[in-house]
Amino acid sequence: MLSFETCNAARLRRDPRYDGRFFTAVKTTGIYCRPVCPAKQPLTRNVAYYPTAAAAEAAGFRPCLRCRPETAPFCPAWNGTRSTVARAVKLINGGALDECSVVTLATRLGISSRHLARLFERHVGASPQQLAKTLRVQRAKRLLDAGDHNMTEIAFQAGFGSLRRFNAAFAELYGRSPSSLRARRV
Secondary structure: OOOHHHHHHHHHHOOHHHEOOEEEEEOOOOEEEOOOOOOOOOOHHHEEEEOOHHHHHHOOOEEOOOOOHHHOOOOHHHHOHHHHHHHHHHHHHOOHHHHOOHHHHHHHHOOOHHHHHHHHHHHOOOOHHHHHHHHHHHHHHHHHHHOOOOHHHHHHHHOOOOHHHHHHHHHHHHOOOHHHHHHHHO
C-alpha cells in the first residue's frame, strides 16, 4: 500500500496514474471513490485510503455513484470479457479440455458454451478447442525435442486422448508424422 502522503497528493491532483492503485474513503459520507473522482474534494482529515475496492467495502464504505470505483482499472469489471477469456485460457493451459468438454469449461466459468466461443473468437481469434489442440501440439513438440520417450508416452503426456489423434494433429499442422520430426533432429 502507498503511503498516506502519496495517496493524498495523488487525490488532490486527481492524478490518473494512480487510478485503480488505491481508493479514497470519506469518513463523513461513508462513500469510497477513485483518485480521479470529479466530486468535490473532502478535507484531508476526513479521508482514509484502501488498496482495493473490496477493502473499502469491507470497512463499511459504499461505492461512489459518480466515479464508479468498482470499475476502476485493474479490476475484473474494468477488464470486462478479457478477464473471462484469461481465466479460460489459464484453465485450458492446465489441461481443462484434455479431460472435459467446452460445455464443462463454460459452466465452470459461469457462462454458456456459445458465449465462450464468441468471446474466444473476439479475443483469441480461435475456438477453445483450437487453442487446446495448439497447446497440446506445442507440449508434444517440446517433449519430442527434449527426450527419448516413445510416441505413446509423449501423446498421453501432452494431453492427447489417443495416439491416432496425436498423429493426426501433427500431420495436419506439420504435414508429417511426429517420428519423422524426431528423425530430422538427429
